[in-house]
Amino acid sequence: MVGEITMKKYILNSFVAAAILFTAACKPEIETPAGTTAGQANFSKYIAIGNSLTSGYADGGLYLEGQKVAYPNLIAAKMATVGGGNFTSPFFTDAQSNGSGYISLSALVNGTPTLTPVPGNGWRDAPTNTRLFKYSGEIQNLGIPGMRVDLAFAPAFSAANPFFERILTDAQVGATTYFQYVQTKNHTFFSLWLGNNDVLGYALNGAVTVPTDPTTTLTDKVNFSSLYANFLNALTAGGQKGVVATIPDVTSIPYFNTVKPSLLLAAAKAANPAAQALFIQTGTGAVRAATDEDLIRLPFQSAGLFGQGTIPYGLHPLNPIENKWVLDKDEVAKVKDYVNSYNSSIKSLATSKGLAIADTYAYFNQVKTGLNIQGVGINAAFISGGAFSLDGIHLTPRGNAVIANVFIDAINAKYGSTIPTVDITQYRGVKFPN
Amino acid sequence: MKKILLSVLLSAPLWVLGQGFQVNLQGQKQIGMAGAGSALALDEASVFFNPGAVTFLEKNSVSAGVNPLLFKSAFQQSGSNVTENVKNKIAPPFEFYAVWGPKSNKWKLGLGVYTPFGGLVDWGNDWSGKYSLTSLNLKAIYFQPTLSIKITDRIGIGAGFVYNHGDVNLQRALPVNYPDGRSGHVTLDGTGKGYGWNAGLYIKTLSNISFALVHKSKVVTKLDGGTAEFDVPNSLRSSFPAGNTFNAELPLPATTSLGVGIPLSKSTALAFDASWVQWHVYQDLTFNYAQPVNGSSQTKSERNYHDGSSFKLGINHQASEKLALRAGVGYAFSPVQDGYVTPEAPDANRYILSAGLGYTPTSHFEVNASFFFEDVRSRKQKNIETGLDGTFKTLVYAPGISLTYKW
Numbered sequence: 045m046v047g048e049i050t051m052k053k054y055i056l057n058s059f060v061a062a063a064i065l066f067t068a069a070c071k072p073e074i075e076t077p078a079g080t081t082a083g084q085a086n087f088s089k090y091i092a093i094g095n096s097l098t099s100g101y102a103d104g105g106l107y108l109e110g111q112k113v114a115y116p117n118l119i120a121a122k123m124a125t126v127g128g129g130n131f132t133s134p135f136f137t138d139a140q141s142n143g144s145g146y147i148s149l150s151a152l153v154n155g156t157p158t159l160t161p162v163p164g165n166g167w168r169d170a171p172t173n174t175r176l177f178k179y180s181g182e183i184q185n186l187g188i189p190g191m192r193v194d195l196a197f198a199p200a201f202s203a204a205n206p207f208f209e210r211i212l213t214d215a216q217v218g219a220t221t222y223f224q225y226v227q228t229k230n231h232t233f234f235s236l237w238l239g240n241n242d243v244l245g246y247a248l249n250g251a252v253t254v255p256t257d258p259t260t261t262l263t264d265k266v267n268f269s270s271l272y273a274n275f276l277n278a279l280t281a282g283g284q285k286g287v288v289a290t291i292p293d294v295t296s297i298p299y300f301n302t303v304k305p306s307l308l309l310a311a312a313k314a315a316n317p318a319a320q321a322l323f324i325q326t327g328t329g330a331v332r333a334a335t336d337e338d339l340i341r342l343p344f345q346s347a348g349l350f351g352q353g354t355i356p357y358g359l360h361p362l363n364p365i366e367n368k369w370v371l372d373k374d375e376v377a378k379v380k381d382y383v384n385s386y387n388s389s390i391k392s393l394a395t396s397k398g399l400a401i402a403d404t405y406a407y408f409n410q411v412k413t414g415l416n417i418q419g420v421g422i423n424a425a426f427i428s429g430g431a432f433s434l435d436g437i438h439l440t441p442r443g444n445a446v447i448a449n450v451f452i453d454a455i456n457a458k459y460g461s462t463i464p465t466v467d468i469t470q471y472r473g474v475k476f477p478n
Numbered sequence: 479m480k481k482i483l484l485s486v487l488l489s490a491p492l493w494v495l496g497q498g499f500q501v502n503l504q505g506q507k508q509i510g511m512a513g514a515g516s517a518l519a520l521d522e523a524s525v526f527f528n529p530g531a532v533t534f535l536e537k538n539s540v541s542a543g544v545n546p547l548l549f550k551s552a553f554q555q556s557g558s559n560v561t562e563n564v565k566n567k568i569a570p571p572f573e574f575y576a577v578w579g580p581k582s583n584k585w586k587l588g589l590g591v592y593t594p595f596g597g598l599v600d601w602g603n604d605w606s607g608k609y610s611l612t613s614l615n616l617k618a619i620y621f622q623p624t625l626s627i628k629i630t631d632r633i634g635i636g637a638g639f640v641y642n643h644g645d646v647n648l649q650r651a652l653p654v655n656y657p658d659g660r661s662g663h664v665t666l667d668g669t670g671k672g673y674g675w676n677a678g679l680y681i682k683t684l685s686n687i688s689f690a691l692v693h694k695s696k697v698v699t700k701l702d703g704g705t706a707e708f709d710v711p712n713s714l715r716s717s718f719p720a721g722n723t724f725n726a727e728l729p730l731p732a733t734t735s736l737g738v739g740i741p742l743s744k745s746t747a748l749a750f751d752a753s754w755v756q757w758h759v760y761q762d763l764t765f766n767y768a769q770p771v772n773g774s775s776q777t778k779s780e781r782n783y784h785d786g787s788s789f790k791l792g793i794n795h796q797a798s799e800k801l802a803l804r805a806g807v808g809y810a811f812s813p814v815q816d817g818y819v820t821p822e823a824p825d826a827n828r829y830i831l832s833a834g835l836g837y838t839p840t841s842h843f844e845v846n847a848s849f850f851f852e853d854v855r856s857r858k859q860k861n862i863e864t865g866l867d868g869t870f871k872t873l874v875y876a877p878g879i880s881l882t883y884k885w
Contacts, residue, residue: 152713464559464560469651470604
C-alpha cells in the first residue's frame with residue numbers, strides 16, 4: 045500500500061508539473077527586425093509635401109475622418125518605433141469635423157448608388173463657403189488639396205486656394221508660395237508626392253483648358269522638371285533624406301472608368317432599341333461614335349443629360365456628349381504622355397539626389413488589374429473596389445493604408461530602416477448604407 | 479443610363495485542412511510514444527492503430543480517455559512588428575474503445591469512437607488576417623465497429639467500418655464596411671457524414687519482432703444544408719441573401735502506415751511507425767449555395783495539397799509490475815505547398831515529442847497519462863488566393879488521461 049501511495053503521488057506530481065508546463069506554456073515566438081532601426085535616415089521630424097492625396101482628402105472633400113488616416117499620418121505613426129517624433133496635421137476640430145463637406149453613399153439599389161452631399165461645417169464665411177476656419181498650430185502634414193508643381197511657385201495661389209489660405213497667417217496670404225512655405229519646417233525627413241494635379245486638373249475638366257483657371261492647364265514638361273528640381277534642391281539643402289512618389293496614371297481611376305460608353309449604350313438600347321451608337325464631341329471638335337477607349341467623367345452619370353431632348357443627348361450626331369464630359373482617345377494618349385514625362389523627370393531627379401522612390405504609378409497599375417492584400421481584394425472599381433473613395437479620384441482609408449506601405453517599403457529599401465508596415469485590415473473601404 | 483453595375487468581388491470562404499487538422503491523439507499509450515504503436519498489440523486502442531492486432535489482446539476491455547489540446551499559433555504580417563496570437567481555447571479530442579471476444583478464441587470484436595481530425599482556432603474578430611479567417615471549429619468523430627481474426631498464432635487481420643460525424647463552424651470577416659466602419663462577417667455552420675474503413679495486418683515473427691501494415695481509407699464527408707449566414711450592410715443584402723444554405727464535400731485523407739515493433743527486453747519495447755497521409759485528395763474546395771452569393775452559386779478554391787508523411791519512434795518500458803513509462807519522438811512533413819498556407823491550418827513540418835506513463839493498481843483497472851507536444855516550424859508565406867502575407871509559428875500542447883477496465 046505504501047508503494048501505491050508513493051506511486052499515486054508520483055503520478056499526481058507529474059501531472060502538476062505537466063499542468064504548469066501547459067499553462068505557462070510558452071507562447072510561440074516570431075523574431076522580427078521590424079521597428080528596430082532608422083537605418084541611414086533620421087525620422088525625428090518628418091514632413092509630408094503634396095496635394096489632396098497627402099492631406100487625406102476623400103469623398104470629394106477634406107474632413108476630419110479622412111485627415112486622420114492620410115497616408116503620411118499612417119507612416120508617421122509607424123516611424124515612431126524607429127526614432128520618429130510627433131507628427132502634426134491641420135485637423136479640423138470636432139465641431140468642424142465635416143470640413144469642406146463631402147459625399148456619402150446613401151443608398152444602393154440594384155447596384156445603382158445614390159450619392160448624397162454632407163454639408164461642410166468648416167467654413168468660416170458660411171454660407172458663401174470660400175474660406176475655411178484658420179489653423180494656426182504647428183503642421184507637418186503639408187498636403188494642400190489642389191496643389192500643383194507649377195502653382196507651388198505662384199504667390200496668388202495661397203489666396204485662391206482655401207486649403208492653403210487656411211493654414212497661413214494674414215500676412216502670408218497672397219504673398220507666400222507653397223515652395224517657400226514648405227522650407228520653413230526644419231525637417232529631418234520628407235515625402236514629396238506632387239504633380240498629379242499638373243495633369244489631373246486638365247483631365248478632370250475633360251481636357252478642356254479654361255484660360256482663366258490655371259488649375260485646368262497642363263504644366264509644360266520642361267517647366268515641370270525644373271520646378272521639381274527646385275523642390276528637391278530646397279528639401280535636401282540640409283542633407284535631409286526623403287522619399288518621392290511617382291504620379292499614377294490618372295486615366296486609370298474610377299472617375300474615368302465607371303461610366304463607360306458601352307454601358308451607356310446598353311442602357312440606352314434597353315430603353316429604346318432604336319439607339320445605335322453613342323456620339324461624342326472630341327477635343328478637335330469632331331463628332332463621332334464613341335468606343336470604350338474614350339473615357340467619360342463620373343459626374344456625367346448624375347448630370348441628367350443623357351438621352352434628354354427632342355434630339356436625344358448623346359445618341360445622335362447632332363446632339364453629342366460635349367467635349368468637357370469626355371477624355372477622348374487622343375486626349376487619353378496625351379495625358380498618359382505627360383504622366384510618363386513627369387515620372388521620368390521625378391525618377392531621374394530623385395535618383396540623382398539619392399532619394400527613395402515610391403513608385404505609385406506602377407502600384408496603381410497593379411490596383412487597376414486587381415490584387416489581394418492580406419485577404420482583402422482591392423481594385424480600381426468604383427465603390428466596390430475598396431481603394432478609391434466616393435469621388436472616384438481620392439483614396440479610402442484602406443487605400444491610404446495600402447499606399448502608406450508602398451512608401452514604407454521604398455524608404456526601408458533605400459535607407460536600410462525597418463519602419464513597420466501598416467496593417468491595412470484595420471482600415472475601411474467605402475461605407476455601405478445599412 | 480440607369481445602372482452602374484456594382485460587383486462586390488469577395489472571394490469565397492475558405493476551408494483548409496492540413497496536417498494541423500490531423501489529430502494524432504487516439505490512445506494514451508501510443509500518444510506517450512509519439513503516436514507509434516501499430517505493430518504492438520498494446521491495448522484496445524489497436525482498434526484504431528491496427529485492427530489486425532486486436533485479436534492478439536489478452537483481455538477484454540473498455541477504455542475512455544481525453545486529451546485537452548491547446549493549439550497555440552502566432553502570426554506576424556510581413557514587415558510588421560506586431561505578433562498576434564490565437565485565443566486560448568481547449569479542444570477536447572477524446573477516445574473510447576471496447577474490445578470483446580471469447581477467451582482463447584480466434585476472433586475479437588472491437589468498437590472505437592475517436593476524433594482523428596479536428597481543429598479549434600480562434601484568432602478573434604479583429605486580427606490582421608480576419609478577412610481570411612476569424613475562427614474555425616471542426617470536429618470529425620469516427621465510429622468504428624471492428625472484427626479482428628487470428629489467422630495463425632502469429633498473424634492477425636482485422637477490419638472496421640467507419641462512420642464519420644462531422645461538425646464545422648467557420649467564420650471570417652468580409653471586407654465590406656457598415657456606416658460605423660465595422661466589417662461584414664460570414665458564418666458557415668454545418669453537419670455532415672461520411673463513410674470509410676480501416677484495415678490492418680499484424681505479423682509477429684519468430685524473433686518476436688512484429689510488423690504492421692494498416693490502411694485507413696479516405697472519408698469523404700458530405701455536408702448538406704449547412705447554414706451560410708452573411709452579416710452585411712442592408713444595401714448589400716440582395717447580393718448576400720438571408721437564410722442561405724450550402725453543400726460541400728470535405729475529403730478526409732487516407733493514411734497508410736507501416737509499423738515495426740522491436741522487443742528490446744522482457745520489459746522494454748520499441749515501436750516505429752511510418753505513415754503516408756494521402757492528402758492529394760484535397761485538390762479544391764467547392765461550396766454550392768442554395769441562393770447565389772454575390773452573383774455566384776458556386777465558389778471554388780484551389781488547394782492542391784500534396785501527400786504528407788510522418789515518422790514516429792516510441793519506447794514503452796515496464797518499470798515495475800504496476801508502472802509503465804513511455805517516451806517518443808517524431809517528425810511530420812506537411813502536405814501544404816508553399817502559397818497555400820492559411821490561418822485555419824497554419825501548417826508546416828513539425829517535430830513531435832511525447833512522454834507518458836501507465837499505472838495498473840489491480841489486474842482489472844488501469845490508468846494511463848500522456849503529454850504530447852508538437853513544434854510546428856515557423857513558416858513565412860504569402861497565400862496565393864488571399865494575399866495574406868506573414869509568418870506563422872505554432873506550438874501544440876496536449877496532456878491526456880484515460881481509464882481502462884479489463885476483464
